[in-house]
Amino acid sequence: MNKLICAALIFAFALCAAAAGKSDFSALSGLDEMFERLDAGETLVRFVYRDFAYGPANRDFETGDAAELDRVLGALRAVEIDSPTDMFITDWYPYMEFTLSDGSVYILRFDHKMLETQEGNYILKNDEALWQLIGELSQKYNQR
Numbered sequence: 001m002n003k004l005i006c007a008a009l010i011f012a013f014a015l016c017a018a019a020a021g022k023s024d025f026s027a028l029s030g031l032d033e034m035f036e037r038l039d040a041g042e043t044l045v046r047f048v049y050r051d052f053a054y055g056p057a058n059r060d061f062e063t064g065d066a067a068e069l070d071r072v073l074g075a076l077r078a079v080e081i082d083s084p085t086d087m088f089i090t091d092w093y094p095y096m097e098f099t100l101s102d103g104s105v106y107i108l109r110f111d112h113k114m115l116e117t118q119e120g121n122y123i124l125k126n127d128e129a130l131w132q133l134i135g136e137l138s139q140k141y142n143q144r
Helices: 002-022 025-029 032-039 066-078 128-141
Strands: 044-050 061-063 080-085 095-100 105-111 114-117 120-125
Touching: 025 032, 025 080, 025 114, 032 095, 044 066, 044 128, 061 128, 066 128
Parallel strands: none
Antiparallel strands: 044 061, 044 095, 080 120, 095 105, 105 114, 114 120
């Protein structure tokens, strides 16, 4: 009986660990490799943001400024997955592109402010600072 209980607990722990890994923003977004490279000494040298919004506003920009790149990475590292969703919004598709010093390129796609993946969309949490920074940088680079 004790062996059965232990086996059930181990199985439950394995399921929880697998579920925890599935809700990790860096893993789901595909940025886990980028973060590993950055932690190993590579540097982010370019960030590109494209708005792809249906409307007259153009908020696209790109930057190679080291301080801005550090702020983007800091905001991005704070983002977490809240939950998967079946919701799709069709008027705004933000796109982010990250280029490292070794030439590696990593891309994030969003459906509104939800992470878009091949498996579906995910509602985010702790992403407010990222979107606020995107707004600030968009305004800076798109002053008319």
